[in-house]
Amino acid sequence: MAKQQMNPTARFFEQLDSAVQKKREGNLISTNPITINFPPRNLNRSTALEVSNLTVIRSGKTILEDINLEIKTGDFVAIVGPNGSGKSTLALSILGFLKAHNGTIKIFEEKPLSKKLNGRIGWVPQAAANLPKDLKVTVEELVMLGTVDAKNMFFRPNAERKSRVKKAIEKVGLEPYSKTDISKLSGGQKQRAVIAKAIASDAEFIIFDEPLVGIDKETRNSLLKLLDNLCHDEGKTILMISHDITAMRQTAHRMVYLEEGIRYDGPSSSFPDFSLLAAIRGIVQVHDAPKEVKPKEEE
């Protein structure tokens, strides 16, 4: 508790000191993850997401245990980790689609799926895998669906909704394709269209689930640039699930490494290098010192 009340900057330096101390002593052990809280640029920022003591059990298996995570508004946080580490489970729990066995989740001080959150959160899944195969809609029609909510769902889109759609399509750079059938687009373009749908909903907090899978290098880079702009120019809070550690390290402010609990939570710039990561994850050296290769006997 005392630690909680401490000035965040002071806490940061204290943790930094203890991490450095541990590193000097050479006892950085996988069971003691280093936690360096990112010093907020503006201390008055409100909390977008607060996950405390979250435990999620799916079909008898504990996927997440005692997870604590706090995200401030305007942050760009990446959750990284290997396949099956529970990244997507965490995202679905935050959204309220998976029941928490224990612990609490608060988004903008509200419970997930609360009516007060309608339209404030956006969800962007991996487009190529999640769009129905037999879909026949144009980019414009798809993005328009992002503006549908409980109040306006029976009405035709008004001018305000139309302008939101137009702006969202411009932001992701799909104007030339706004009348194009979505099935004729490339994987990266589809992903942009789905992002535009989330932007059009005017969400302040957008959760992305593996949007970088299956797209080429240029598209990936422009997507990352787009996310960066969303965060810095539009003040959106971004939580991104990805297993692309290097891409996230270049883009996110803060990284959370998830594997049987949170193993690292801190600024992307101090994300551990490969050997440190191996130590944190408890991966042992399997190769002995290189041996001399004996020539094969010919038969």
Added chain:
Amino acid sequence: MGLGVIILELVAPLLELLAPLMPGDTFPAFFKLEMAQRSLIAAIMVTIVAGFLGLFLIMKNQALMGDGIAHVSFGGIAVGVVLGASSPLWYALLFAIIASICINELQSREILTGDASIAIFLTGTLALGLFILKVWEGDEFTGVAEIHSYLFGNLLLMPEESLDLIALVCVVSLILLAAMRNALLATTIDPFAARIQGIPVRRIELLFSIITAAVVVSMVKVIGALLVTALLVTPAATAKQISSSFKSCVFMTQVVGLISVISGIYVSAEMNSGTGSTIALVAAIIFVIVLTSKSAFNLVIKKHEN
């Protein structure tokens, strides 16, 4: 006076006006005789709603839902026939709605996903119908023709009560589907995102299941339980090949569906073939023609480009 009769009285003068323009020997009768007018109107109403509904079923990857519900409704009809109901369609409606709610629950609770839950209800209620017919009616069962008419459709035998039921179901379903099309499309594309935006996804899906059940039951009389999918899925699948947006797809589905139904009725009237099967056949032929000409067209374009 039911809704069907009101619509009939409104449209009848128009049909009579068109009658002299219609080709064939028997076909113009559909525009003149009240009995046949009822059939024509029922067929057209059912086609309009079925096309719209089918579009969503295809996108939801639930093309077989219609077929499943049709079999379920056959079970209901059998029960109705045994109980001596004047309009067994009401029993079919009850059975179909209960089954569709159960299927929706099984799927949304992930107890059984996809087609498996449909298959169980399809065979279960069909078997119930056959069982009841055999046990209660025995070998001297006289309603074979009636049962036959529900299996393969009997458009020409359209009593007023059936037309009223069909009209009520079609008009209400069309209004509901049109009103919730945006919410339904958003739910189909991404139920998670739709729920976060505030769309009541579960209620929308439940209502959609009930509408599907009701529309399929109204189609049974027109095209037959075994052939329901022909009007539900084929026009939408054909339209999908030649349209580039949701709007144009909705429009083309109606065009293809109405062409299938009207030319199907024409052919069946002139060649004295069963209406239901002829409509289904025409719809399938149109699909094949559209698909082959589209491929041929694309081939020609590619050659020109090279």
